[in-house]
Amino acid sequence: MSEPDTPKIETTVQGTGTSETADSIADRGRTVIESRNLSVHYGDEQALQDVSMKVPRRQVTAIIGPSGCGKSTFLRCINRMNDLVDSAVVEGELLLEGTNVYDDDIDPVALRRQIGMVFQHPNPFPKSIYDNVAYGLRIQGITDKMDERVQTALERAALWDEVKDQLQKSALDLSGGQQQRLCIARAIAVDPDVLLMDEPASALDPIATSKIEDLIEELAEEYTVIIVTHNMQQAARISDKTAVFLTGGNLVEFDDTESIFENPESERVEDYITGKFG
Numbered sequence: 001m002s003e004p005d006t007p008k009i010e011t012t013v014q015g016t017g018t019s020e021t022a023d024s025i026a027d028r029g030r031t032v033i034e035s036r037n038l039s040v041h042y043g044d045e046q047a048l049q050d051v052s053m054k055v056p057r058r059q060v061t062a063i064i065g066p067s068g069c070g071k072s073t074f075l076r077c078i079n080r081m082n083d084l085v086d087s088a089v090v091e092g093e094l095l096l097e098g099t100n101v102y103d104d105d106i107d108p109v110a111l112r113r114q115i116g117m118v119f120q121h122p123n124p125f126p127k128s129i130y131d132n133v134a135y136g137l138r139i140q141g142i143t144d145k146m147d148e149r150v151q152t153a154l155e156r157a158a159l160w161d162e163v164k165d166q167l168q169k170s171a172l173d174l175s176g177g178q179q180q181r182l183c184i185a186r187a188i189a190v191d192p193d194v195l196l197m198d199e200p201a202s203a204l205d206p207i208a209t210s211k212i213e214d215l216i217e218e219l220a221e222e223y224t225v226i227i228v229t230h231n232m233q234q235a236a237r238i239s240d241k242t243a244v245f246l247t248g249g250n251l252v253e254f255d256d257t258e259s260i261f262e263n264p265e266s267e268r269v270e271d272y273i274t275g276k277f278g
């Protein structure tokens, strides 16, 4: 009698309803993005200096640091949004799954489909809720099962229950917190690998902020999330890894979030997180 095949272990990730195999669970934590000696200048001004770090897959990585230390600049290197800034010069490497996104044959538009972005101020298009979520799919020429896709994205963004009866309403009539979740739905509708979030909750009230935080933790079951925040408690609450940038665009420390907040190696980092400066 032959041995039965080893059964595939399947688990259901809470909240997302996603079915995972043992392989994909092992995949969590593997490096998905790596910057190597990444430097950025805007004209004569250096905004990032030799930043090297590895971002783990399907976890939340927080980037913290005082204003002007290069957090947004770093985020914008990852999906080449800095290409849109004339004075920006990027040096070094930014690898996505081992491929430098600055290689000549990389199409930045395709890259931005793989790496979605959510900004500080919710920026829905002046269109219906439905059309906002469907937007990226339509651009990609995806038209089948549109209702289902829109619903799934809104469910994942924890907005479906609030808007399911008013999908044709203008997105601009939603509250700020709802608009931000709509922007998250729009970003994930095209099924990116990575979600970049630049202070996504800083313009929101505490209740909306808490919803976004819960959502980010759920999204990290499936996506790699990199979030810039000025809110230390938020970084401590929701992230697995924390990168601390300090003045001059230097990455001073990058470690497990717990280590950064409980036992930082650098005195400057300790001073920053305990509020002595910044």
Ligand SMILES: Nc1ncnc2c1ncn2[C@@H]1O[C@H](COP(=O)(O)OP(=O)(O)OP(=O)(O)O)[C@@H](O)[C@H]1O
Binding pocket: 042, 045, 046, 047, 065, 066, 067, 068, 069, 070, 071, 072, 073, 074, 085, 087
């Ligand atoms: N488009 C730009 N043109 C010129 N200089 C820029 C531009 N964007 C950013 N800079 C400069 O680069 C440095 C880093 O800016 P960046 O926006 O990355 O900082 P940040 O850490 O995100 O700050 P904040 O917390 O205030 O958002 C700053 O000195 C800023 O003035």
Ligand SMILES: [Mg+2]
Binding pocket: 071, 072, 073, 198
């Ligand atoms: Mg910024």
